[in-house]
Amino acid sequence: MRLVDPVLLGRSTAPSRVLFGPHETNLGRDRDISDRHVGYYAARAAGGAGVLVTEIASAHDSDWPYERAPLASRCGPGWAAVAEACRPHGTVVLAGLGHSGSQGSSAFSQSVLWAPSRVPDVASREMPVELEQAEIDALVASFASAAREAMRSGLHGVELNAGQFSLLRQFLSGLTNQRTDDYGTDRTRLLREVLAAVRESVGEGVVGLRLSCDELAPWAGITPEAAVGVVESVRDAVDYLAVVRGSAMGTSATRPDLHTEPGFNIDLCTGIRVAAGGTPVVLQGSVVDPEQAQRALDDGVADLVEMTRAQIADPDLVTEVRAGATVRPCVLCNQKCNVRDNRNPIVTCIVNPSAGHETDDPQTPTKTHPQISTEVGGLISSEIRCGGTGGGRVGSGVGRESVLVVGGGPAGLEAARVLALRGRSVEVVEREDRVGGMVRVAAEVAGRGRVARLVEWLEAEVRRLGVRVRLGVEAGPEDVTGREVVVATGSVPGPWGFKVDGGVVLDVVEALSGETPEGPVVVHDPVGDFVGVGVAELLAGRGVETAIVTQDQVVGTQLALTGDLADANARLQWAGVSLEKRSRLREVRADHVVLEDVHTAETRQRPAATVVHCGHRLPDQRLDGVRIGDCVAPRTVHEAILEGRRAAGGLR
Structure with a gap:
């Protein structure tokens, strides 16, 4: 079976075996599915997604896990609009339904958190209420009601969440279910009751189940061996199983960043597929490369493959695989698609700023292939520091319609790519011997080699589109007169x-x-x-005695936004890096540095032969023109690409 082949789920046929899974977007209007959701999902359906699961809606109003979390009782009109927008493409559209239980937030609901037992959540430390029978009955009824609403709205069915942030998983787990009644002695009872009620509501519609099959807490949690028994008890009640891992004990486990190898759930999924006894199984686990997805199907790992982040980066992924075209790469950085935090950012993507903003600027062309023509647009802002490092010398005889882009970092390459798509003649000049700018530098940092795929894709695209790229020469003021110029010259070292x-x-x-x-x-x-x-991790891995100095309480505070904070600190300690927290670097001397405590102002010394400064850089503004990227201010790769796209759209 091929990734792009149809697959039967219940009585519905999906046009491909690629699933766009449920995830937080912050696209909602209050707790409703909004027009922004509709544009976002419609783009993935048009791009060939076989199954699309909408953002998980709270089945019961006791659950309000984040500010813009959808509430099922308010989702009917939005679900109907999504169904209508996706219908021409044949995508099987399902409503994600769940309840976060003790992993929710009382800050929004202003009410007690629900849970199987009085076990405080490991993250919030809040003590939940233990559900009584009346509340359990209300919960089951709410799932059934939400499923009926989904079917009335024209969706093909529902997917129930018993994954990481889930009350249903909490009932399945010994970590959180310490009851002595029937719901404790038979931990699958609530899940079976909910599935039965939902099946009755959807009739011949699709019922999927997202199931955590390894909580990574073998002392009491769901293990792969225990998950087999859960699967055997529910497999006949569902039309597919999406195999995931994780719990409150490890919230980064389900959707880790690029430090975790793609396809990390392959072995887990293989075992569950055997237990599923013919019920279709979905592989989830950072699968973003079509080749890996196809291998999983060929090897009998799964029947479908979830490629959510890959389709955020490239909504046309399935269409492009069918056409044999190049897919825009997902680099698994989590920098703009991981939005479950108190800033309420809108989901988007560092390599595709149009993601999440499909309704904002529909006239900006972002790609074209002989077999594919797509017009989407975007606005935004991000988190990998990047930019071009310089330009080259301009040749003569360039026509009026020609545009010079000085600097071949991500901002310059994106500007050149979009200008070429608009029919302009474009020349990129770069003073280094290769394009990529600071993204190439970022790719040298420990564990981040995957980010280089972004500039490799950009370079291949500009060359495919006929952009002239000149390397290894310097551009001066005399080279930029008399023509339209986009300046993406990058950055220079900043103050210490x-x-x-x-x-x-x-x-x-x-x-x-x-x-x-x-x-x-x-x-x-x-x-x-x-x-x-x-x-620091890279140097320590080379055997260098390394310390990292930060003024913060923990090292790498910004990594909380990508889900890598705890893992990064663990990696540093495993590598033997000394963590100098709550400290400012005040002086560098011949054989040591002087550090100052941020609270007490007391100073101390630490041996050092070399200091590596990882602070902000400054813009390189030697040339005039339309400036983008790091030559404006220290930028992230997302901001650089967005500015490149905007600059291209703004030229006459």
């Missing part, structure tokens, strides 16, 4: 913010481009993102 009296201080670019320093190294990290953490 500490006194230097001897010793060696390296900018992060110098440190990653040169040889490994000898002697102890101190990594100065005033920003708190992946750069300082990754550099």
Whole structure:
């Protein structure tokens, strides 16, 4: 079976075996499914998604896990609009239904959290109420009611969440279910009751189940062995099983960033598929490459493959696989698609700023292939520091319609790509011997090699579109006169913010481009993102005595936004990196540094032969023109690509 082949789920036929799974988007209007949801889902359906599961809606109004979390009783009109928008493409559209239980938030609901037992949540530390029979009955009835509403709205069915953030999983787990009644002695009872009630509501519609089959807490949680028994008890009640892992004990486990190898659930899914006894099984687990997805089908791992982040990055993924075209890569950074935090950011993507903004600017062309023509648009902002590093020398005889792009970082490459799609003649000049700018540097940081795929794709696209790319030459003011110019010259080292009296201080670019320093190294990290953490991890992995200095209470505070904070701190400690927290770097001397406690102002010394400065860089503004990326201000890769796209759209 091929990834692009149809598959039968219940009595519905999905046009491909690719599933776009449920995830937080913050696209909602209050707790409703909005027109932004409709545009977002319709783009993936048009791109060939076989099954699409909408953002998980709370089945009961006791559950309000985040501010814009959909509430099933309010989703009918929005579900109907999604169904109508996706219907021409044949996609099987399902309503995601769930209840977060003790992993919810009383801040929004202003009421007690529900749970199987009085076990405080490991993250919020809040003590929930233990559900009594009347509340359990109300919960079952609410799932049934939500399923009926989904069917009335024209959807094909529902998917129930017994995955990571789920009251149904909490009832299945010994971590959270310590009851002594029937719901404790038979932990599958509530799930079976909900499935029976939902099946009655949907009739011949599709019923899917997202099931955590490994909580990564073998001392009391659901293990793969225990999950087999759960699957055997419910397999006849569902039309497919989506196999996931994780619990409150490890919230990054279900959707980790690029430090975790793609396809991490393959072995788990293989075992569950045997237990499923013919019920279709969905592989989930950072699968973003079509080749890996196809191998999973070929090897009998699963019947469908969830490729959610891949389709955020490229909504036309299935269409492009069918056409043999190149797919825009997902780099698994989690920087703009992981939106479950108190900032309420809208879901989007560093490689595709149009994601989540399909209704904002529908006239910006973003790609075209001989077999494919798509017009979507976008607005936004992000979190990988990036940019071009310079330009080249311009040739003569360029026509009026020609545009010069100075700098071949992500901003410059995206501007060139979109200009070429608009029919302009484009030349990119770059002073280095390869394009990519600071993204190439970022790819050298420990565990982040995958980000280089972004500039590799951009370079391949601009060359495919006929853009002239010149490398290894410098552009000057005389080269940019008389033509439209986009300046993406990147950045230069920024201020250090500490006194230097001897010793060696390296900018992060110098440190990653040169040889490994000898002697102890101190990594100065005033920003708190992946750069300082990754550099420290990289150096320690090479056997260098390494310390990282941060003014914060924990190292890498910004990594909380991508779900990598706990894992990153663990990796640093495993690598032997000394963590100098709540400290400011005040002086660098010949053989040591002087650190100052942020609370007490007390100073202390630490041995250091070299300091690697991982602070913000400054814009390189030597040339005039339409400036984008790091030559405007320190930018993230998402902001750089967005600005490149906007600049291309703004030229005459």
